[in-house]
Amino acid sequence: xxxxxxxxxxxxxxxxTGNGSPLSSRVxxxxxxxxxxxxxxxxxxxxxxxxxVRNNAYFVLFVVPLQTALALGLAMVLNxxxxxxxxxxxxxxxxxxxxxxxxxxxxxLFLFSSTGTVNAALxxxxxxxxxxxxxxxxxxxxxxHGLGVTNPPQALTDxxxxxxxxxxxxxxxxxxxxxxIVLVVWTSTGGFMLMFYAALQNLPPSVDEAALIDGxxxxxxxxxxxxxxxxxxxxxxxxxxxxxxxQVFDQVYVLSRGEPAKTTLTPAxxxxxxxxxxxxxxxxxxxxxxxxxxxVLFTLxxxxxxxxxxx
Amino acid sequence: xxxxxxxxxxxxAVLAVVAAVxxxxxxxxxxxxxxxxxxxxxxxxxxxxxxxxxxxxxALAQQDFPRWALNSVFVSVSVTVGRVVFDSLAGYALARxxxxxxxxxxxxxxxxxxxxxxxxxxxxFLVLNQFGxxxxxAAMIVPLLVDATGVFIMKQFFETVPVxVEEAARIDGxxxxxxxxxVVLPMxxxxxxxxxxxxxxxxxxxxxxxxxxxxxxxxxxxxxxxATLVSxxxxxxxxxxxxxxxxLLMTLPVAVxxxxxxxxxxxxxxxxxxx
Numbered sequence: 001x002x003x004x005x006x007x008x009x010x011x012x013x014x015x016x017t018g019n020g021s022p023l024s025s026r027v028x029x030x031x032x033x034x035x036x037x038x039x040x041x042x043x044x045x046x047x048x049x050x051x052x053v054r055n056n057a058y059f060v061l062f063v064v065p066l067q068t069a070l071a072l073g074l075a076m077v078l079n080x081x082x083x084x085x086x087x088x089x090x091x092x093x094x095x096x097x098x099x100x101x102x103x104x105x106x107x108x109l110f111l112f113s114s115t116g117t118v119n120a121a122l123x124x125x126x127x128x129x130x131x132x133x134x135x136x137x138x139x140x141x142x143x144x145h146g147l148g149v150t151n152p153p154q155a156l157t158d159x160x161x162x163x164x165x166x167x168x169x170x171x172x173x174x175x176x177x178x179x180x181i182v183l184v185v186w187t188s189t190g191g192f193m194l195m196f197y198a199a200l201q202n203l204p205p206s207v208d209e210a211a212l213i214d215g216x217x218x219x220x221x222x223x224x225x226x227x228x229x230x231x232x233x234x235x236x237x238x239x240x241x242x243x244x245x246x247q248v249f250d251q252v253y254v255l256s257r258g259e260p261a262k263t264t265l266t267p268a269x270x271x272x273x274x275x276x277x278x279x280x281x282x283x284x285x286x287x288x289x290x291x292x293x294x295x296v297l298f299t300l301x302x303x304x305x306x307x308x309x310x311x
Numbered sequence: 312x313x314x315x316x317x318x319x320x321x322x323x324a325v326l327a328v329v330a331a332v333x334x335x336x337x338x339x340x341x342x343x344x345x346x347x348x349x350x351x352x353x354x355x356x357x358x359x360x361x362x363x364x365x366x367x368x369x370a371l372a373q374q375d376f377p378r379w380a381l382n383s384v385f386v387s388v389s390v391t392v393g394r395v396v397f398d399s400l401a402g403y404a405l406a407r408x409x410x411x412x413x414x415x416x417x418x419x420x421x422x423x424x425x426x427x428x429x430x431x432x433x434x435x436f437l438v439l440n441q442f443g444x445x446x447x448x449a450a451m452i453v454p455l456l457v458d459a460t461g462v463f464i465m466k467q468f469f470e471t472v473p474v475x476v477e478e479a480a481r482i483d484g485x486x487x488x489x490x491x492x493x494v495v496l497p498m499x500x501x502x503x504x505x506x507x508x509x510x511x512x513x514x515x516x517x518x519x520x521x522x523x524x525x526x527x528x529x530x531x532x533x534x535x536x537x538a539t540l541v542s543x544x545x546x547x548x549x550x551x552x553x554x555x556x557x558x559l560l561m562t563l564p565v566a567v568x569x570x571x572x573x574x575x576x577x578x579x580x581x582x583x584x585x586x
Contacts, residue, residue, distance in 0.1 A: 004425075004434030011437065053333055077322045092330045094336075098569050100516040102534045103558035106541050107340045110355070110551045117339055120356040131378055186333070218318070247429035250518045254538045268429040285433050292430045301448065309368060 012285035034286040049287065050164045052265040053294075056246060058173035059266070060298075061189075062181045064241040070231075071189045071237065075196035076222070091199075094190035104187055105254035109133070112179040132179045138171025139178060161224035174263030180251050188244065192237045199228075199233040235306055239299055246295045267291040344368075351551045355507070367553045376557060378529065379536035383561075386451050386532055390514040391531035393456035395506055401457065402465025403491050407477070417466075419427060423459040429519065450524040451532075456524040459495055461506050468502035469495065474556045505575050512565055 005187060012034055039046065039136040062067045074093060078086055111117045114131040122128070161169065173181060203226070227234075247270040257273075267287055275284025335358075342358030343351050350361050404410070405417050436445070437456055440563045444450040472495055496503075518534040525531075531539070537557045 007437045007441075013431070045427075047479075075582050077326055080319070080322060082319070083322065083326075089326055089330055091570075095566075096333060098512055099562050099565055100518075100534060100558075102516070102518055102538050103562045104336075105339075106537065106554050106558035107336050110343065110351075110555060111339065112550070112558070113334060114581045115352050115355060117355040166441075179320065190333075196498060223479075243427060249429055250337045251328040253518065253522070254541060271429070272432060272522070273517075276436075281433070288430045288433055292427060295427055 001255075008285045009093065009289065011281050012289055013261075014282055016281045026086055034282040035290070039290075045283065047164060048262065049267070049290075050161070051168075051262050052267045052270045055173065055177060055263060055270075056266045058246070059177060059181060059184075059248060060242065060245045062173060063184050063245045064238065066181075066185045067188050067192060067241060068234070068237055068253075070185065071192035072196050072234075074189065074193045075200055076226075076284040078193070078197055079200040090194070093193055096187045097190040098213055099186065102254055105183065105251050108183045109255055110177065110227065118179075123184055125136050130175050133176050133256055134260050135175035136173050136263045138263070141171045161196060174260070176256055176260055180248070180255060180264060183255075184245070184248065185250055188241070192241070195233055196230065199230055203229050231306070235303075238306070242298050242302060243295055246291065246298065265296070322324050329473070339440065340555050340562075342560055343552055344559045348550065348553060351391055364552070370553055371557055371560070375528070375531065375536060379531050379533045380560070382530060383533040386521075387511055387514040389452045390455045390509045391510040392460050393452070394458060394510040395503060397457045397460035398510075399465045399496070399503065400491075401462045402467075403469050403495065405462070405466045406469035408487060412493060420459045420462050432519055432523050435520065439524055446525045446527050446530065448530070451521060453532065454524070455517070455520060457515070458510070463512065464506060464509075465499075465502060468499060474481060475518050501575075504572070508568060508575060512567065515565055537561060549578075564585075 009181075014201070039049075073087075078089060083089075110131040112119075114134070115131075119131070206227055207229070208221060211221045216224065247268045248266050249272065252264055252266055252269045253272075257269070268291060271284045271287035271291065274287060275281050278284070328425055338358040339355075343355075344367065345365065346354075346360040347362055347366070348366075354361065405413065405420075414511045436448050439445045439450045439454070442451070476498070477490050477494060482495045483495070516534065517532075518538065521532050521535040522538075525535075537554075540557060541554050
């Protein structure tokens with residue numbers, strides 16, 4: 001495992017073009033050039049990378065809280081002692097998790113196509129749904145547009161970071177990305193629900209009963225009693241969620257290939273397309289390693305935020 | 312009391328609605344596979360076909376679909392067999408044999424679990440290329456043969472087997488491999504079944520690895536084949552019955568396995584997680 005990674009690390013600082021062995025003498029050391037093109041040199045490469053990071057950041061921002069809250073909610077309901085048909089509900093919620101992401105993406109392609117199920121359902125309420133996978137508009141910008149803000153304030157278009165103006169950074173996920181968000185939340189909730197469910201089953205009922213006797217309401221018991229006991233599981237779910245969402249690939253590959261207008265481009269897909277389609281292996285490996293750094297930083301950051309206070 | 316009852320009803324209502332949302336896409340998938348193109352476009356909301364048609368299945372059989380299916384079966388079965396053998400051997404060695412560097416090896420297994428698989432795509436390709444394996448069945452199978460999760464599951468299981476059982480065998484003069492094969496392995500049926508199911512499901516559904524380890528269309532599996540079949544027209548428009556039928560057929564084996572073993576499925580995946 002270590003050797004392949006070292007090889008990739010070498011490629012990320014070389015000018016290998018995919019011909020012959022990357023270890024041959026015709027391949028040159030180019031230092032941090034590949035990384036610089038992504039991070040500091042203005043140009044298309046940097047803009048693509050920044051765009052992919054923005055897209056994925058919004059993806060994470062929406063998916064992780066949604067899937068965690070939904071999974072916890074479903075697990076709490078399933079944990080009601082007198083609930084009937086538990087087995088059925090568990091099967092229904094978990095089944096999407098075990099099926100192929102490709103097959104599910106095909107289904108969602110149909111659901112969200114312009115004449116598809118979702119738009120037909122929206123039509124019942126008189127809403128004219130967008131052409132999901134062709135609409136590159138960001139939803140925050142759409143919201144502002146609805147509120148009458150059509151021209152971005154100067155301050156936001158003037159400044160820029162990594163080749164993208166602040167206005168572009170703040171666009172929100174595109175309509176197309178939203179459908180991928182729905183898809184991923186739908187598929188991933190089941191697994192996390194089971195983890196919460198298993199943890200809930202292991203909690204001693206006596207603590208909850210004591211709180212009940214002390215006169216705590218259901219809401220209070222949830223926040224003050226149940227949730228703190230679930231901290232380890234919550235931590236695990238958030239960590240797995242963060243790691244998973246930062247490397248979203250299958251769905252992008254099947255559904256959109258980064259289109260429309262690069263709004264569903266993610267670092268994982270960009271790394272793949274740069275290396276395997278564009279044959280710029282150094283660049284692609286550099287993206288993969290930057291993605292790795294992002295994931296490590298997020299995991300550490302989250303660990304720090306959720307650390308046990310007062311220890 | 313009253314409050315409790317209404318709470319319960321609310322719970323059922325929420326569950327029913329969410330369950331409907333979770334199941335509906337599968338119903339749509341099932342129904343649309345038997346629709347005609349025009350019917351699918353005109354009535355996307357109802358899963359029930361106005362006019363039954365099995366034309367798309369014939370069309371799939373005409374195309375490369377059977378080849379993809381065969382490839383998927385071949386690759387998944389090989390990977391599953393390999394994982395059951397290697398994961399259990401490795402798991403046993405880590406659980407029971409005392410050898411130098413054991414903790415280091417176990418640490419490495421855990422580290423591999425932590426590295427995002429997307430980051431490993433390029434390294435995998437580099438090594439396959441270096442060994443001249445690119446674009447072969449071996450390239451598709453060998454890198455998947457051992458997986459850290461499986462080793463971990465097996466190690467956890469073997470540690471629960473009482474040592475006294477093995478000591479008896481050892482006194483009778485059996486070596487470690489013999490003890491493993493005729494004493495420990497027969498006791499491990501539940502863990503082995505779990506591992507088999509997870510390995511099959513995982514390799515059947517694998518996509519990125521099959522994208523980067525081959526190029527030859529003849530080596531397409533169902534996942535990579537269907538992905539290319541679908542992504543041509545960027546989701547606009549036509550032939551949805553065909554695409555959904557392909558997706559349906561590729562879901563079936565996993566669905567069957569899931570409904571037979573659903574208990575094991577859920578237990579195995581999160582074994583040791585809720586500690």
